Amino acid sequence: MLNVTFTLEAYKRIHNQRFIFAAILTLLYPVIIFANLLIIYVISMERSLHKPMYILICNLACINLYGGSSLAPFVVANIITGTFQISWIGCLVQIFSFNTYGGCEIMNLMMMAYDRYISICFPLTYGKLMSPLNVMICIILIWLIPFSRAAITLSITASLQICGNVIEKIYCDNYSVVKLACSDTTSNNIYSTIVTFYSVLLPFFIIIYSYIRIIFICLQLTRKGRTKLMNTCMPHIVSITSFFIGCAFELFQSRFDLTHVPYTVRVILSLYFLILSPILNPVIYGAKTEKINETIKTKISNHLLDICSEYGVEFDVQNVLLGLRRKITGLFVYTQSMTKVGEYSDWEWTDYVHPDSFHGCADWKLLELCMGLFTGALLCRAAVTPPAEVLYVPPGLPPVEALT
Incomplete structure (x- = not known):
């Protein structure tokens, strides 16, 4: 199977707009790097932010940095060089990166919803349930479970006999490769269904349940209390909504026939899942989370003064x-x-x-x-x-x- 080469058909279908996509990604990728590194740096260096909620935000920035870097450079390089093909090994690497990024982010969002749920609904037990040790265990599981799950997916997909070589997207994903197989894919389909339920639907229902309980608590507060509580939860709600919209687009595009949809729209939907969240998350958490916002301003102020001092x-x-x-x-x-x-x-x-x-x-x-x-x-x-x-x-x- 090592000599199999796939053709990414979507690049040919967006030939006239390819440089527009390349320019947009070239501008957005440095924003992804800078914004997420800024969040990581600020939370890591400021001791007052070493709390469960901010540690999970920092971990989310690491996940976004990983996810954004897994696709954007590859797409830009393909457009510039005019290479619309990818090797079997390269395709498996992209499948692994795609699955681990999505799995890590959805688990991190679920843990953030759980953190808000415990802090608001059970404030007296929050310190015990979200102790530093428990938070560290959660961070390890957020990375370990998706990587283990993706490794199993990859081993099943790698054992398939591939007969086709045309993928109707700008990157490889597991479902597109499985559709090209001429061997039995029953085990792959069963495992994919189980993984989709436990990695997407179950966390989604946990998040929904957490925020339903939070809403009930909000109804019992004063107007000022409700406003403060919603301001705290709003960045997370926006992040969750954006991510699950991207998941819905990706699942819908992979499972259903979208030949009637223009290729440009299909490419935008593909990029939405892997590009928008890594940009949107650090922006909303940096701007809407008061302590992070204040710390960023303080750090920038101090650095500007240090620069002024250095130049006399x-x-x-x-x-x-x-x-x-x-x-x-x-x-x-x-x-x-x-x-x-x-x-x-x-x-x-x-x-x-x-x-x-x-x-x-x-x-x-x-x-x-x-x-x-x-x-x-x-x-x-x-x-x-x-x-x-x-x-x-x-x-x-x-x-x-x-x-x-």
Whole structure:
């Protein structure tokens, strides 16, 4: 069987759009690498994030990095070189990568749903059930079970006698290879059905049950509590929805006749499963998970300041930040005071800041430039708290301490 070579027919059918797909994947693949490595780095380096939920998010980023790297470089290389064929060994490697990626991700999502379920429905036993040892065992099983399952699938598929050599997709998957077999595939079909149930349907029902119980808890909370709880669970819900939509597309495309569907649409559906989740997951968890978001901003702020210090501009940067902080503080004092003392409404907010406090940073062009270079998080995190004596408060206004 080592001399068998498969032709990936989908590349020929999208010949006119192939460079569009190559360009999109070339742009998206570095995003997959950077975004997931950023999540891994932040969670690994920040001790306050060494908790079960964030460890599972970090593991999900590792899985997305593995899944995204298993296909995108191969597709881009095939399009650029014009090679639309793949060897038997290469096909088996892709089947193994495809199955292990999907299995690992769905198990990780199931464990994240279980973690949310325990923390919300059984908070008193959460520390015992999700102890560091138990979390480590879960991480090992998340990787070990799909890899063992894929190895069995691969051994069954490798024993088949293959008669055809045309695969109607841009990559190899197990079902497409089994359809080309001219030997008995009964054992393969039975095993695939069992694996599909235990690896896709069972985790799906566990996740659904977990969130039904969470919803019942939400109904018993106040409006503020419901909002906070849903904000915590929303990134996970979006990630689960995206992944299972991709699974549904892939299963539907493999099991049913889609010859009436344009090849471009079929290729997009194939790439959806392996490309969208590795991009979407780190973005939603980085943007919507408050602690991860704050930690990322802090890390970026510190690195920017380290770069400035390395090039000898730390003094100027600190002065700019200090001046901006004092201006913002002065504006806050002015805004608060106008609600209490109406007769000062004709004052300018800059009158609250002593001119000597700027130390040469009052140049508005320089301030505007710094506002563009540094994010709000950098300004708030890195700036030095202004001394009390630099804020000038006219007679009759409340003290600065009472306002800040």
